[in-house]
Amino acid sequence: MLRWTDPAATPDALRPCVATFGNFDGVHRGHRVVIGTLLAEAKARGLPAVAVTFDPHPIQVLHPERAPELISPGSLHEQLLEETGIDGLVVVPFTVDYAQQSPEEFILSTFVTGLGVKALIVGADTKGFGRGYTGDVDLIRELGQRHGFDVVVVPDQGNAARWSSSAARERLREGDVAGAAEILGRPHRVVGVVVHGFHRGRELGYPTANLERRSRGVVPADGVYAGWFTRLDLPPDHPDHRLPAAISVGTNPTFDGTERTVEAYCLDRTDLDLYGETVAVDFVEHLRPTLRFDSIEELLDAMAGDVVAAHAVLASA
Template identity: 70%
Template sequence: MHRWTDPSQTPESLRSSVATFGNFDGVHLGHRAVLARLLAEASERGLPSVAVTFDPHPATIFHPETLELIAPGRLRDELLETTGIDGLLVLDFTQEFAQQTAEEFIVHTFVETLGVKAIVVGEDARGFGRGYTGDVSTLTALGEEHGFDVVVLDDLGNGERWSSSAVRRHLAAGEMAGASAILGRPHRMTGTVVHGAHRGRELGYPTANLATDSLGLIPADGVYAGWLTRVAKPTDDPERTLPAAISVGTNPTFDGTLRTVEAYVLDRTDLDLYDEEVTVEFVEHIRPTLRFDSVEELLEAMAGDIEKCRQVLASIVPS
C-alpha cells in the first residue's frame, strides 16, 4: 500500500482510480465491507483502489474533549493496509481544510487529484464539507456532473449497527465480546514497554507497562485475558505472541493515582521487554479493578485471575 499526504504528490499509477473516504476509526467490519466493495469495484474496472482519510480526526479539531480514538494514526493506517487497498491518502485536517464546501472537497480530492471513476460509500455517508452538508445525494449529483459513479452499500450490522461509536461504548463498559463482534478482531493497544513501580516483579508477576503515549483507546478498568505481541519479532517466531493477563487501572491496593495498562505474560518471569514496542489485545474481561485489604488477598486474586486467563485463552488462536 502506498501512503501519502500531499495531494500534489499523487502517483500517476494511482490516478484514474476507484476510491472511498472516511475516518475509519477502528477499521471495523462496516469499514471493511466498504473497503471490500472498493476492491471488487476496482478489480472489475481494472483500476487501483484508494482510500482517503484524515489526520487528525475531524472531531478532535472541533470537539477535542469529546472523543477518544479506538485506533488513532499509525494503528488505523496499519489496519487499513491489511485490507489490500493500493493507496491511502491521508489529508491534513485543519480549520482551513474544513471550510471547503462538499463540492470543493469532492472535486479537488477525487476528481482533480485521483481522477476517480467511482466512489464507494456506505449509505450513512454524510457530514462532509463545510457545515456538514454533504451526503449521498450530494455525491450522486456531483458524480453525474463530473463523470464518476457512486456505489452505495446498505447500512451494515448483525443485530447491532457496526459503528465506531458502538465500539467505544462497549470498550467503556469492558464488553470485549461486543467490541470484537463489531471490530472483527480483539481490541488492541500498541506502545513501548517502560519501567513502572516494579511491584509486579516483587510479587512474582513481572508486568510489561505500556507508556502513557501508547496508541489505542484504553478500555474500562479491570483485569483482562489477552495477548502480548512483540512487534519486532518475526511473525513465525513462537516468542512473538504470548498469552497474557492484562490489568487496567490505578492499583488501588497500593493507593495508586496513575491509570496504567500492564500485561503479565502467563508463567513467564524471564522476559526483559523494556524499551520494546508491544501490542496488547484484550480478549475477555475477567473482573473489575478491586482494592484489597492486604497483599495476601491481592496475590490470591491474582492467582485466580491468571487461571481464568489461561482457561479463556486455551482454545483461542491469537489474531
C-alpha cells in the same frame, strides 16, 4: 500500500482509481464492508483501490470540546487500513481552512482532479461533509453524473448503530472488550513501549510489562482481562512474538496507587526482559473488576485465579 497527503500529488500508478473516503476510526466491520466493496469494484475494473482519510479527526479540529478518543490513532490506524489490502492511502491534513471547502469543491478537487476517480464507493449513511456539513449521497450522485464517475452506494449492514466507532468506544468504556471485538471484527489493541514501573509484580512472582502512558488506543475500563501480548520488535515467526497474557488496567488500589496503568503478565513467563520494546496488547475477555485486597495473600490468590482463568479463555480464543 502507498501513502501520501495531497490528492494533487497522487502517484501516476494510482490514477485513475476506485476510491472511498471516511475517518475509519477503528476500521470496524462496517468500514470493512465498504472497503471490501472498494476492493471488489477496483478488481472488476482493473484499477487500484484508494482510501482517503483525515488527520487529525475533523471533530478534533472543528469541535475539540467533544472530540472522541480515537480507538486506533495514528500509525495503528494506518496499519489496520493497510491490512485490508488497499493499494493507496491519502491521509489529508485536516485544518480549519480545509474545512471551508464546499462539498462540491471537496469532491472535485480530491477525487476528480486529484485521483482521477472512476468510481466512488460510499456508505448509504454518508453525509455531513464539506462547509456547512451539507454534503450527502445525493450530491455525490449528481456530481458523478456531471463529471463522469460512477457512484456505488453500500447499503447499511445489519444494525448500523451497532457497527459503529461510537458503539465500540462505549463497549470499551464499559470493559466489554468481547462486545467491542464483535464490532471491530478483532480484539481491541493498545500499542506502547514497555517502561519501568514499581516492580511489584516481579517481587510477587508475576512480572508485568508496564506500557507507557502515551500508549496508542483507547484503554478499556479498569479491570483484569485475558488477552494477547505481541512483541512487535520481534519477527512474526519468532516463538516469543505473540504470548498469552493476563492484563491489568487500573491504579493498583491494594497499594494505594493513583496513576492509571496498563500492565500485562505473560502467562507462566518470568524470564522476559521487555523494557524499551514496542508491544501490542490485545484485549480478549474481561475476567474481573479491579479490587482492593486487604492482604498480599489475598492478592496473590486472586492473581493465581486470574492466570487460570486467562489460560482457559485463551485456549479457545
